[in-house]
Amino acid sequence: MTSFINDLLKDLHTNKYNLSELIFVLPSKRAGIFLRHELSKVERKTLFSPQIISIEEFVSELSQLKSVSNTELLFEFYETYKELTKKEATDTFDSFAKWAQILLQDFNEIDRYLITQDHLFDYLSAIQDLKHWSNKENQTTFIKNYLYFWNRLKIYYEAFTSSLVDKKIGYQGLIYREAVDNIESYIQNSTNKMHVFLGFNALNKSEETIIQELLQNDLAKIYWDIDQVFFNDKNHDASLFIRQHTSNWKHYKTNPFNWITNNYSLKKNINVIGVPKQVGQAKYIGALLKELSKDQSELKKTAVVLGEEQLLMPLLNSIPDTIQTVNITMGFPLKSIPLAALFESLFQIHKKVTTEFYYKDVIKIIQHSFIKPLFGSEAESMIKTINENNIIYLSIEQLKQIAPNYDTLINMLFGNWKSSANVAINNCKSLILTIKEYLDKDKEKNLLQLEYLFRFNSLLIELERLNATYAHIDNVTTLFSIYKELLASETLDFKGEPLDGLQIMGMLESRVLDFETIIISSVNEGILPAGKSNNSFIPFDVKLENKLPTYKEKDAVYTYHFYRLLQRAKNIYVIYNTEVDAFNTGEKSRFITQLELEGIHTISQKIVAPQTPVLSNNIISIKKDNDVLDEIKKYALKGFSPSALTSYIRNPIDFYYQKVLKIKEHDDIEETVAANTLGTVIHNTLEDFYKPYKGKQLTENAVLNMRPKIDETVKHHFKDLYKEGDINTGKNLIVFEIAKRYISNFLDLEIQDLKAGNSIEIVAIETENRSQIEIPELNFPVYITGKVDRIDKRNGITRIIDYKSGKVEQNKVEVINWEELTTDYDAYSKSFQVLTYAYLMHAKTPFTTPIEAGIISFKNLSAGFLKFAKKDRAGSYAKKNTSITNDTLDCYLLELKKLILEICNLEIPFTEKDI
Numbered sequence: 001m002t003s004f005i006n007d008l009l010k011d012l013h014t015n016k017y018n019l020s021e022l023i024f025v026l027p028s029k030r031a032g033i034f035l036r037h038e039l040s041k042v043e044r045k046t047l048f049s050p051q052i053i054s055i056e057e058f059v060s061e062l063s064q065l066k067s068v069s070n071t072e073l074l075f076e077f078y079e080t081y082k083e084l085t086k087k088e089a090t091d092t093f094d095s096f097a098k099w100a101q102i103l104l105q106d107f108n109e110i111d112r113y114l115i116t117q118d119h120l121f122d123y124l125s126a127i128q129d130l131k132h133w134s135n136k137e138n139q140t141t142f143i144k145n146y147l148y149f150w151n152r153l154k155i156y157y158e159a160f161t162s163s164l165v166d167k168k169i170g171y172q173g174l175i176y177r178e179a180v181d182n183i184e185s186y187i188q189n190s191t192n193k194m195h196v197f198l199g200f201n202a203l204n205k206s207e208e209t210i211i212q213e214l215l216q217n218d219l220a221k222i223y224w225d226i227d228q229v230f231f232n233d234k235n236h237d238a239s240l241f242i243r244q245h246t247s248n249w250k251h252y253k254t255n256p257f258n259w260i261t262n263n264y265s266l267k268k269n270i271n272v273i274g275v276p277k278q279v280g281q282a283k284y285i286g287a288l289l290k291e292l293s294k295d296q297s298e299l300k301k302t303a304v305v306l307g308e309e310q311l312l313m314p315l316l317n318s319i320p321d322t323i324q325t326v327n328i329t330m331g332f333p334l335k336s337i338p339l340a341a342l343f344e345s346l347f348q349i350h351k352k353v354t355t356e357f358y359y360k361d362v363i364k365i366i367q368h369s370f371i372k373p374l375f376g377s378e379a380e381s382m383i384k385t386i387n388e389n390n391i392i393y394l395s396i397e398q399l400k401q402i403a404p405n406y407d408t409l410i411n412m413l414f415g416n417w418k419s420s421a422n423v424a425i426n427n428c429k430s431l432i433l434t435i436k437e438y439l440d441k442d443k444e445k446n447l448l449q450l451e452y453l454f455r456f457n458s459l460l461i462e463l464e465r466l467n468a469t470y471a472h473i474d475n476v477t478t479l480f481s482i483y484k485e486l487l488a489s490e491t492l493d494f495k496g497e498p499l500d501g502l503q504i505m506g507m508l509e510s511r512v513l514d515f516e517t518i519i520i521s522s523v524n525e526g527i528l529p530a531g532k533s534n535n536s537f538i539p540f541d542v543k544l545e546n547k548l549p550t551y552k553e554k555d556a557v558y559t560y561h562f563y564r565l566l567q568r569a570k571n572i573y574v575i576y577n578t579e580v581d582a583f584n585t586g587e588k589s590r591f592i593t594q595l596e597l598e599g600i601h602t603i604s605q606k607i608v609a610p611q612t613p614v615l616s617n618n619i620i621s622i623k624k625d626n627d628v629l630d631e632i633k634k635y636a637l638k639g640f641s642p643s644a645l646t647s648y649i650r651n652p653i654d655f656y657y658q659k660v661l662k663i664k665e666h667d668d669i670e671e672t673v674a675a676n677t678l679g680t681v682i683h684n685t686l687e688d689f690y691k692p693y694k695g696k697q698l699t700e701n702a703v704l705n706m707r708p709k710i711d712e713t714v715k716h717h718f719k720d721l722y723k724e725g726d727i728n729t730g731k732n733l734i735v736f737e738i739a740k741r742y743i744s745n746f747l748d749l750e751i752q753d754l755k756a757g758n759s760i761e762i763v764a765i766e767t768e769n770r771s772q773i774e775i776p777e778l779n780f781p782v783y784i785t786g787k788v789d790r791i792d793k794r795n796g797i798t799r800i801i802d803y804k805s806g807k808v809e810q811n812k813v814e815v816i817n818w819e820e821l822t823t824d825y826d827a828y829s830k831s832f833q834v835l836t837y838a839y840l841m842h843a844k845t846p847f848t849t850p851i852e853a854g855i856i857s858f859k860n861l862s863a864g865f866l867k868f869a870k871k872d873r874a875g876s877y878a879k880k881n882t883s884i885t886n887d888t889l890d891c892y893l894l895e896l897k898k899l900i901l902e903i904c905n906l907e908i909p910f911t912e913k914d915i
Helices: 005-012 029-043 055-063 070-084 093-112 119-129 141-151 152-165 171-186 205-215 228-232 237-248 280-290 307-316 338-351 359-366 378-386 396-402 402-412 421-442 448-468 476-489 540-545 551-567 590-598 628-638 642-650 652-660 675-693 702-722 730-755 825-844 886-904
Strands: 021-025 052-056 193-202 221-223 269-275 302-306 326-328 502-506 517-520 573-577 603-605 761-775 780-792 797-804 852-857 865-867
Touching: 005 193, 005 221, 005 228, 021 029, 021 055, 029 052, 055 171, 055 205, 055 702, 070 093, 070 152, 070 448, 070 675, 093 152, 093 171, 093 205, 093 476, 119 141, 119 152, 119 540, 141 152, 141 780, 141 852, 152 171, 171 205, 193 205, 205 221, 221 307, 221 517, 269 590, 280 302, 280 359, 280 517, 280 573, 302 307, 307 326, 307 502, 338 421, 338 448, 338 476, 359 378, 378 396, 396 402, 402 421, 421 448, 421 476, 421 540, 448 476, 517 551, 551 590, 628 652, 628 780, 628 886, 642 652, 642 825, 642 886, 675 702, 675 730, 675 761, 675 780, 675 797, 702 730, 730 761, 761 825, 761 886, 780 825, 797 825, 825 852, 825 886
Parallel strands: 021 052, 021 193, 193 221, 269 573, 269 603, 302 502, 302 517, 326 502, 517 573, 797 852
Antiparallel strands: 761 780, 780 797, 852 865
């Protein structure tokens, strides 16, 4: 394969041009490196290197203006805007920045295409006036200000561009317009210089004018790179611009056209591969490169062209170890590195008006990879303190109390950023220096992180300079907007050997270059090409009338680049994302469809399914050994609780994790009061109310006296359990009121019962019982333990009462089949619990008379006391089956022993249940 650059140099050499005296003008700087390398292959003798510059450098030299960043242009434009706008209609800098960026892009296009400004701006103003055709006297203030803005666009443009020219700076379009104005003077002073323009395609009006002027004066040669397949097809967008140039330029009326090549029709190995997601594409390219790297010499002729810059990091992590040399042309966006996420989080929390910080935001910052090492072991301690105390919002004072040895660091992160933009910038710079000091301890290991810090420090210095010069940033919100604007345009550039190894680049970086093997990613509609977008104040029809580029022309630019890459390549891999998500339709690009319809090449197509592991629904089964049995023995000595036993019934594996391995569930912060917290508050409140009446008859007045204490007592227990969680607003306030209502309703039920003439004696409140049970088959002691919420005597009948804050129906405390008591969790877990409490009470003080046991459900208070009952298989109540007798407990005890024997049986593993 001979490259376009090589062919061009041979042609110049054949035509006896002194290559040292030529000025080569290329679309990009990168192509110049390859051109210089190819010179040594064409010209065997020693020579001085010719002048090789990009079109941007050439035009800047012509205009005598220096290009400045978009952000600095914004500040300059705001100066002009403020001077020319009446005070009451002037936007803040933050609001101005949102629309001024679009207007600057329009100014840029107007100048690049040499549009007559007066005509265009008057036309735009007239359009807006027509849209709001109401009588002048009937126009609202808003409409007046709106039309005032459009009428002054021409004034803004003229004043702004004049100011920039006076300062010898400009945006790209202005530099081009000035260059056109200076071209005659340049030609008069450059009679001996020959310019060679190569590899261009879409030219704006300014570039066309400059090149044609040089051609007319025999000071230039221009070499195009277009294949005859595209050139001869009048509908093919790859040749849209070059066909226009050949038709419209006077030069081609009398001069030959260089060149139309015939490379695209040659045999090519084209593979179109659909791969889901960005990471999937990166992994597939990695596998492809592993195969290609078997012949290392081929890698020098291989390029990976990324349709999306976000694919760079996944790709770098997917490159096989067999590839030792990689050259990355595209820069990695600063906004994508971890340090950007840290500053994003910091700006977000300081934009808010409040002086307190949401705990998740604080933890996110403390746990960040750049910050956590600065706090050392204190980082986990801080997070633990926040979690244990249920702190939802933290002040800087609280943070300093939690970590008293880190006042300076806490001030940097959470201090008074809001006082001014300069304070915020200084805090950021101080933080960067603090992180640098830590990373410098192991500099070799942290080179990349230190590079991140350097680039961000440079960005902050630029922000500081801009604010010192223009003083438009007066708050953190505006600073954040400008910071993001600067960040979006900044990249971390990689250093490498551009002529060696695998080449990774973006589509625009591939201009003029040729490779034998091409891998192109993200060839999806909406990416390659980008498709319709209307980020402009200039309507579509006005653009057409003034011959400004629309999405049609922008798509044609990418069509040319795509097909030019394919012209001389032999092996082509076109990869697209098959996944449909929020940012991608999963539709392959029209370029792929066009390749299929051309019929020139045989195209191999396939969809690559991700090789995901098959997740087997294996049931976890843990065999018991003597160590496990030893832990069970310890627990049995302590005492099996009803909740532990029912957790085994529900899922044996949970019992194994919690009671044998002693794995506790992570306690998350309760932003909204959890159900178990609500239940505990109700239990504790009723314990406070009823404990003073232990051993006494309950009276109506006694219960009435409890009512005024509800608010205070519930609040006390919420504070005790919910720590520093806020119960004064939102859902938590609702839960707090629900707790009070539950207790109030319960007391009302109690009062009604007493008013009806029933006697109630409080026997015990929140009583813990522990009893040993004899299991001859086991050679170790086994105990049962449980805490009963309330025991009372109602009309002489003893009742064992379990409170439930959730909803329980009567059928949940009934038993039909005793054998299912320890196997069916859903049907019998509540019955099992109340029978356990009854058994423990009986073991402590044997019954002389039958008792009742049951549940009071606070979500089903109208049902009253839900008594345990034994039902026959037909479902009807048997005589006296609501009373718990010795026979009832014997039946319970028989099932209980079976359950404990199963838990302790080495032959029966802990087997997971499908819940």
